[in-house]
Amino acid sequence: MKNKEPIILIVVVFFALLTYYLVEPYAHSVMHKHVESEGFSYADLPTIEKKGDATRGQELVMGAGACVGCHSIEVAGMPAAMEPQMAAASYGVNPPDLSNAGAIFDAKFLVDIIKNPAHALMVEHKFDAEKGQMHPMVPFYGAGGDIDQEIADMVAYLQSIAVKPEEVTPTMAFENACGRCHAVSYENWTQIGIKPSFKDKKDSLAFDIKLLEYQDSIKAYMGKLPPDLSMYIRSRGEHYINTFMENPQSQLEGTAMPRVGVTAESAEKVIEYLEDAGDTKRHEREEIGMNVMIYIVIFAIFAFLWKKQVWRDLH
Amino acid sequence: MAHFTKATSVKDWLNQRLAIEKVEKVMASEYWIPKNINFLWAMGMILVVTFVLLLVSGIFLLMYYVPTVDEAFDSVNYTIMREVDFGWLWRHVHGVAASVVFLIIYIHMFTGIYYGSYKKGREMIWISGMLLFVAFSAEAFSGYMLPWGQMSYWAGMVITNLFSGGSLHANFLVEWIRGDYVPAQAFLGRFFMLHVLLIPVAIMGLIGLHFAALRIPHVNNQDGGEIDFDVESKKYLDGDKAGSKVMRFANDFMSKDMMVVGIFLIFFFYLVFYNYGFAMDAVNFDPADGLKTPTHIYPEWYFLWSYEILRPFNIDLGLVLFGFAQVIFVFLPFIDRSPNSIPANRRGTAFKVWFWLMLSNMIVLTAMGKLPPEGMFSAIGLVSAILFIVQWLALPIITSMEKKV
Ligand code: HEM
Numbered sequence: 001m002k003n004k005e006p007i008i009l010i011v012v013v014f015f016a017l018l019t020y021y022l023v024e025p026y027a028h029s030v031m032h033k034h035v036e037s038e039g040f041s042y043a044d045l046p047t048i049e050k051k052g053d054a055t056r057g058q059e060l061v062m063g064a065g066a067c068v069g070c071h072s073i074e075v076a077g078m079p080a081a082m083e084p085q086m087a088a089a090s091y092g093v094n095p096p097d098l099s100n101a102g103a104i105f106d107a108k109f110l111v112d113i114i115k116n117p118a119h120a121l122m123v124e125h126k127f128d129a130e131k132g133q134m135h136p137m138v139p140f141y142g143a144g145g146d147i148d149q150e151i152a153d154m155v156a157y158l159q160s161i162a163v164k165p166e167e168v169t170p171t172m173a174f175e176n177a178c179g180r181c182h183a184v185s186y187e188n189w190t191q192i193g194i195k196p197s198f199k200d201k202k203d204s205l206a207f208d209i210k211l212l213e214y215q216d217s218i219k220a221y222m223g224k225l226p227p228d229l230s231m232y233i234r235s236r237g238e239h240y241i242n243t244f245m246e247n248p249q250s251q252l253e254g255t256a257m258p259r260v261g262v263t264a265e266s267a268e269k270v271i272e273y274l275e276d277a278g279d280t281k282r283h284e285r286e287e288i289g290m291n292v293m294i295y296i297v298i299f300a301i302f303a304f305l306w307k308k309q310v311w312r313d314l315h
Numbered sequence: 316m317a318h319f320t321k322a323t324s325v326k327d328w329l330n331q332r333l334a335i336e337k338v339e340k341v342m343a344s345e346y347w348i349p350k351n352i353n354f355l356w357a358m359g360m361i362l363v364v365t366f367v368l369l370l371v372s373g374i375f376l377l378m379y380y381v382p383t384v385d386e387a388f389d390s391v392n393y394t395i396m397r398e399v400d401f402g403w404l405w406r407h408v409h410g411v412a413a414s415v416v417f418l419i420i421y422i423h424m425f426t427g428i429y430y431g432s433y434k435k436g437r438e439m440i441w442i443s444g445m446l447l448f449v450a451f452s453a454e455a456f457s458g459y460m461l462p463w464g465q466m467s468y469w470a471g472m473v474i475t476n477l478f479s480g481g482s483l484h485a486n487f488l489v490e491w492i493r494g495d496y497v498p499a500q501a502f503l504g505r506f507f508m509l510h511v512l513l514i515p516v517a518i519m520g521l522i523g524l525h526f527a528a529l530r531i532p533h534v535n536n537q538d539g540g541e542i543d544f545d546v547e548s549k550k551y552l553d554g555d556k557a558g559s560k561v562m563r564f565a566n567d568f569m570s571k572d573m574m575v576v577g578i579f580l581i582f583f584f585y586l587v588f589y590n591y592g593f594a595m596d597a598v599n600f601d602p603a604d605g606l607k608t609p610t611h612i613y614p615e616w617y618f619l620w621s622y623e624i625l626r627p628f629n630i631d632l633g634l635v636l637f638g639f640a641q642v643i644f645v646f647l648p649f650i651d652r653s654p655n656s657i658p659a660n661r662r663g664t665a666f667k668v669w670f671w672l673m674l675s676n677m678i679v680l681t682a683m684g685k686l687p688p689e690g691m692f693s694a695i696g697l698v699s700a701i702l703f704i705v706q707w708l709a710l711p712i713i714t715s716m717e718k719k720v
Contacts, residue, residue: 004537005353012355012422015678022682023616024593030686031611186393231392235600278600280396281403288404289588296584300577303570310570313556314350 035243035250040264045108045120050149052156060154064143065114067098067154075099075161084180084192085214091136092221093180094192094214102159103168104176109261110155114140115147121258122249136221165265170276173269177245177260178229181218186230186277191215222256233278238271245270341530343565347548349536350562356534357575358423364576365416365583366522370515372409375402380461382507384500387463388602404587407595411587413455414594417617419579420448425674428647431656432535438648439528443521445645450518452618457510459615463503464599469612471498471506477637481630497605539657611687619684620677624704626688627697636704643707650707652715661720665713669706676702 061067062078070087072080074097080087084094101110113120117137118127127135143150163172174184180191188194192214198204219225232241243250245267248257262270275282322328329335340346348356379399381390395402424444427433433441456474460467475498478488494501533544542560551559562568586594593616598609614622625637643650655662659670676699683696 008353008355015674016418016422019616019678019681020593022678023619023685027682027685186397231600231602234392234595235597237597278392285403285407285588289584292584292588293581296577296580300574300581303573303577307570307574310566314562314567315557 032240033251035247037239037243037246040106040246040262040267042106042108042261045112048108048111048152048155050146050152052149052152052154054153054156054160056150057153057155057157057160060143060150061098061157065140065150065154066138070095070137072097073099073161083210085210085217088214088217088221093136093218095137096176096180098158100162100168100172100176102155102157102162103165104162104173104263104266105261106263107155107159109259110158111151113137113261114151114154120261122247123256123258125254126256165263168266168269170269170273173262173266174273177262177266177270181222181226181257183228184230184274184277185228187273191218224256226257229274229277231278233271233274238275241271241274242267343569344563345548346530346564347544347551347561348534348564348568349542350560351536351538351540352534352568353537354571354575355422355426356568357572358419358426360569360572361419361576361579362416362423363522364579365412365419366518368408368412368583369416372405372412373511373515375405376409377511382461382503384463384503384603387461387503391462392600407587407591411583411591411594413458414615414617415583415586416451417455420451421617424448424644428673429659429670430535430537431539431651431653431658431662433648434651434656436532437528437535440525440532441648442645443525443528447518447521447525448644449641450514450521454510454514454518455615455617457506457514459599460498460503460506461510462599463603465601465603465607465609466596466599466612468498468603468605469609470614471502473612474614475502477625477634481634535656537658539655539661613685616681616685619682620680621684623680623684623696624700626684627693627700636700639707640703650710650714652711653717654719655717657720663717663720666717669710669713672702673706676706 058076061073062076067073068078069081070091072078076099080097082090087094105113109120116139118124118129118135121135123135127133129135140147140151140154175189179189183190190211192207192211195204195207195211198207215225236244240251244252245260245262247259248255249259319331322331326335376391376395379390379394379402381387381394391406395406397403427441427444456470460471475489475492478492479485480488490496492502493499494505533542536542544561547559547561551561551563556562596615598611601609613619621637621640624640625633627633628636653662653666659667679695679699680703683692683699686692688696
């Protein structure tokens with residue numbers, strides 16, 4: 001009698017794969033708009049022509065640029081002027097510390113945000129200066145000289161005080177670029193920092209109250225509380241978060257979330273941070289996966305040999 | 316009282332009390348299986364293995380899961396996925412097994428249909444099998460509620476809403492099922508109980524019934540030939556193993572079962588470690604939020620075909636046809652009027668076409684059930700749903716015209 005098993009196997013595998021293809025890759029390609037990353041090149045922003053001078057930049061940042069009026073720069077000995085919830089009450093969010101901004105944010109983006117924050121952050125639909133809707137970060141109107149040169153100097157200064165780009169850690173990247181708006185409760189991160197473990201319940205409650213005040217301000221500023229990103233690496237996936245970070249408007253038109261302007265390397269670090277939060281055991285999974293596969297293949301080989309031996313007398 | 320003698324060995328001791336030798340014969344070594352069956356007859360064993368995987372992984376998950384609306388999501392995604400050693404592994408095994416078990420059930424069902432294994436004394440096997448299908452569906456649905464993610468909540472909302480019966484507006488029934496106006500603590504609590512106690516117990520009972528139903532008619536074979544098990548098994552026991560048309564369940568067929576199980580497990584663990592996304596919907600990694608409806612709400616893939624029978628019609632007609640689709644498979648042994656119980660490809664063109672069309676159409680329904688109901692997709696969905704119903708209505712007619720071969 002002819003052995004029909006190979007053809008039966010082909011039929012079963014064919015129908016199973018067809019079903020899989022239709023309900024997974026195909027259905028998802030129809031349901032979700034596919035956005036390609038541009039590699040964080042920020043092609044819409046003008047290229048930098050001027051070479052900056054960090055020393056002159058320092059004077060501007062500390063002086064006429066007024067950056068330190070709102071931002072702290074801890075490495076340069078400029079601590080925050082007020083507590084985060086107070087800053088948020090004034091500006092909507094707590095302006096991030098600029099110590100490592102030069103390493104985390106793209107240079108073209110930094111130039112643009114100093115000149116025109118609403119444009120760089122891609123929130124011009126919410127902040128239109130002509131209609132009197134001012135972005136809380138005041139643009140730099142120049143200190144009397146060539147404004148482009150002045151901005152280039154400030155960016156050069158920010159880059160000179162920052163860690164080297166390769167020294168940016170996942171936590172640093174996330175806290176600087178996203179942490180002022182998003183909590184990640186699985187990493188204990190709140191918008192006003194990691195919640196310490198207080199001995200006294202009163203201190204703990206005091207922290208919670210500050211946090212709630214802070215969240216009220218962002219809610220008013222953004223229209224809603226930005227979501228806790230703990231499990232977003234599983235709910236949205238790496239590709240979505242990457243392209244969303246690069247340009248939030250590409251996937252959620254009209255969203256209040258700004259383009260944050262991270263470099264490609266920092267974006268990778270942000271993803272790594274989110275993986276540590278929501279896909280913590282991925283390395284273990286790969287390692288154990290390999291071992292289990294080897295074990296199961298050996299099991300299957302033994303099962304096959306056993307079958308052969310048992311069936312020898314049956315034909 | 317029976318007469319007991321001093322036992323000569325542990326086996327003898329047990330034998331006097333439990334008749335283990337007899338049991339072993341009835342269940343294994345003298346449970347005769349036809350030789351002319353192929354690997355599709357190992358699907359039942361794969362289902363047993365997958366059920367055991369579900370049971371064991373479920374027990375581990377149960378140690379840390381917290382069935383409250385405030386903590387369920389974090390107990391799964393934080394405690395089990397991050398804190399507990401290998402919690403992630405048990406969760407992935409459980410999630411993937413829950414999905415794969417349906418793939419195997421569908422293969423097992425269509426095998427039964429193709430070879431006519433629901434006829435000639437095998438009706439109870441089929442009926443108990445369909446009861447298992449219903450129980451597994453309830454088990455999968457209740458389990459899907461437990462992580463209390465967005466899809467848990469909204470699928471729970473949509474499915475329980477069906478019980479309002481469309482224009483009957485039986486909202487009291489929906490509220491009775493939910494224990495509340497919306498899915499909330501009472502809802503989660505009862506589905507938790509169903510998932511970890513009542514339905515698993517029912518499934519174990521039904522598996523027992525399914526096996527009992529198999530024992531007397533024996534399994535079918537791929538030629539639909541009738542086998543005289545008494546004659547053939549005697550031949551085997553007299554030493555003509557090669558000449559007999561039957562073999563022992565253990566170890567003869569079981570060795571093949573294990574070989575197929577081995578191959579299945581390679582596939583299964585590949586999915587667990589490297590391709591688990593299809594079984595654990597991304598949307599369910601967002602915590603439940605009653606104020607935010609997800610853009611697309613769809614059930615897991617194995618419910619899509621019946622969901623698509625509901626969707627293209629107005630709610631009342633949709634519910635009627637949906638109800639029809641849920642129960643019609645149970646009646647297959649009685650709707651199929653054909654005198655033949657042989658493989659579909661030898662039963663004449665009409666049934667052959669019916670079989671392959673049913674299979675393909677259910678795949679089309681599955682795909683359309685997931686796709687957004689717009690434009691071409693809703694048109695295809697409507698046609699497929701009608702075709703599904705028409706096929707079942709036509710079955711008694713085409714099968715009663717079938718000639719005996
Ligand atoms: C998960 C639950 C199930 C388990 C554990 C299970 C297990 C088994 C086993 C071990 C066999 C014997 C070996 C074989 O033929 O594959 C069998 C046979 C059978 N099962 Fe199931 N089964 C399940 C669900 C179903 C369902 C949903 C149906 C469809 C209605 C079904 C219909 C049948 C039929 C018709 C046979 C007889 C096959 C023949 O005689 O050739 N079973 N089942």
